[in-house]
Amino acid sequence: MNIISKRVGLGALAAITFAASFGAAGSGAVAQDQAEQDTLETANNEIQSTAEGSEPAIRFVMNEVVQDVPEEPVEHAVQPSDAASLRELVGSIDTHGEMNREMMCLAQAVYFESRGEPLDGQLAVARVIINRSESDSFPDDYCSVVTQRSQFSFVRGGRIPTPNHASEAWDRAVAIARIAHRDLWESPADDALYFHATHVRPRWAGRMTTRATINRHIFYR
Structure with missing residues (x-):
């Protein structure tokens, strides 16, 4: 799930819900209910679309990414010997x-x-x-x-x-x-x-x- 899109959707939901509630005193409970319903559907659609279809904008990598570094050339290998002298x-x-x-x-x-x-x-x-x-x-x-x-x-x-x-x-x-x-x-x-x-x-x-x-x-x- 796209975390940024989710936060934006939930933020929009909260903001519009607050605005709808604030305007309910003048326009009546019906307008408030309709605004809340519309906002909820919009947020759900946005979250559902992100989860099902779109490519996430940001990827969070939980583990370290380790890149193999080529070893430096090793001088001609000489192994220890049991030589007597x-x-x-x-x-x-x-x-x-x-x-x-x-x-x-x-x-x-x-x-x-x-x-x-x-x-x-x-x-x-x-x-x-x-x-x-x-x-x-x-x-x-x-x-x-x-x-x-x-x-x-x-x-x-x-x-x-x-x-x-x-x-x-x-x-x-x-x-x-x-x-x-x-x-x-x-x-x-x-x-x-x-x-x-x-x-x-x-x-x-x-x-x-x-x-x-x-x-x-x-x-x-």
Whole structure:
């Protein structure tokens, strides 16, 4: 039933009934009865017409309308493994699937910054980038962390060079990036935010807490 039409019809009924009653004193009870009868028939006809035939002007929705939102593309699925070592886990990762921009930046950083390091050293570098993206002190995505000014020496003018995608080193970097992103393997430098090569000693290192030394890199928090 159209609620607005019903209210208008009943309002008209009340108003005309009042007017008819008010005029009854001068025109007699017969005129009053006739006016009331006419008004009642008009209101009934209006309500009946609305209920049976016409489309309601306003629809009242009692329940929430929930619209499905398409999921964002998910990075190449990597399932946790029962691998006995990081090397075994790296060997089980599919490195040929598509990568989004953020994962590409992470893998490139691993490749250029640590491809000559053992796998746990490469994983530690990836963890530093991920930790920075989650820290309020650094940008909030992998690419912005990697290209932040004066942070990684392989970045030139805010641009990351193109790695050799046909190399085994690149495949390992991709695997390490996916393992770190999915948190599939624990790193000794798990919460580190900084690192440097062992042959240098930057002044800021004295203010930090050492988390791990892995081959030629020292990691700090």
